[in-house]
Amino acid sequence: MKKKVNLPEATGPSGLRFGTDIEYFRVGSMCPTPDGSGPPKWVAIEIKVKGIKWPMFLRLLTAEAVDTVIAMLEKHKKDVWPTRLNKP
Numbered sequence: 001m002k003k004k005v006n007l008p009e010a011t012g013p014s015g016l017r018f019g020t021d022i023e024y025f026r027v028g029s030m031c032p033t034p035d036g037s038g039p040p041k042w043v044a045i046e047i048k049v050k051g052i053k054w055p056m057f058l059r060l061l062t063a064e065a066v067d068t069v070i071a072m073l074e075k076h077k078k079d080v081w082p083t084r085l086n087k088p
Contacts, residue, residue: 021050030059
């Protein structure tokens with residue numbers, strides 16, 4: 001059974017007035033060795049914002065942190081696309 005994740009309060013449209021142009025984002029398993037040869041230790045989300053020279057990285061250091069991000073995305077997916085529920 002999937003563990004229930006306590007989500008932070010959802011931010012509605014009034015709290016999201018400022019947006020940025022995202023050039024890309026990607027997700028990967030990361031390790032601390034410079035050449036990437038070691039075992040993965042965290043999940044990283046890389047986000048490149050238009051107008052900023054370097055991408056930003058969000059390191060998720062625990063399985064619980066990954067579960068929380070997934071749960072938040074799923075919640076907002078259902079809010080935005082309610083007719084797509086339970087469809088691939």
